Amino acid sequence: MPEDTPNPFTFDIQFGENITLSSYDNHIVRHLSNMRGQFLDSEAYQRMLDEDDRLLYEVYEIHRPEVPGELLHGISIVHPGKVGDEYYMTKGHFHTVLDTAEVYYCLRGRGFMVMENPQGNWSVEPLRPQSVLYVPPCWAHRTVNTSAEEDLVTFFVYPGDAGHDYGSIEKQGYRKLVVERDGTPAIVDNPRWLPPEKR
């Protein structure tokens, strides 16, 4: 092992009106314009975008070397809102090293993790404060905020060498969408989704 192994470090998750980190290396912001093609209702998307390029979600990351054995970690914040009747969500991704897992711990808010594997199997698991979610190796995953007012905030940990593959799932979309029906969240089929054998 190298002589210059980095020192251990500590930081705090600060629970105020917003949840913040006492230190971090990278702040990623994703606006509506970064999500073209992701929401089913493309007309509603364009109308919203013409008004304002809203902030949909943010990620605060701690930098670590992107190698096996290290653990990348940080927090994800999805703001409340909808495009048409579809709730704000992250783009979602497979890991580039497909067989790597991810652990989420929900700090605040209400929502779902929408997941899917390359065979087209799907899973939608609830997120609420103090819940731990395990995304096993090989499952694409996207966070959806179903609250009308509150951020959905999660702490995440994944292997250093995992990487992010956004393209594969972007092409055919996720099998399931989370939309508002009669004032409550509903999990519905994505009419644009294609099963693996038809892609």
Next chain:
Amino acid sequence: MPEDTPNPFTFDIQFGENITLSSYDNHIVRHLSNMRGQFLDSEAYQRMLDEDDRLLYEVYEIHRPEVPGELLHGISIVHPGKVGDEYYMTKGHFHTVLDTAEVYYCLRGRGFMVMENPQGNWSVEPLRPQSVLYVPPCWAHRTVNTSAEEDLVTFFVYPGDAGHDYGSIEKQGYRKLVVERDGTPAIVDNPRWLPPEKR
């Protein structure tokens, strides 16, 4: 990838008088008798043991395959108390795959993580609720509870293939001890510790 990829799953961290998990696979208990040779004051240790083989700490684990890409996770609970003037602590370990990290998120209590790498460099970081601690690859780590009344509870995540090597650090002990001095925690040298070149 195999057709039978396991499904994603969720469980809750339940904050009551004790912190518990809504589901888990394994419950590890470590009593005073499991910690022979770990505390500096061996007479105080033996006196306590003759009275009662107290419960020092517990771990609740979620089972995952022990392979790279998976993430092992669970909670660790160190109860309050002292052996002589040395606070209750975990045995601590290197990972068998030495260059694997671990992330801790403190859920309750007060204490320290005592760490050391094979070169004999040391680090002692505080643990308090909402603090995240990163144990980089190659650092042995031990949790110490410095509260007089409260459990020290942490949520942990580490790579599936990491493994636990208790023996290496057990032989020479940690370089630093956490003891009570004038009613407050103090970090002191371990008189039994040997530098790498003298082992």
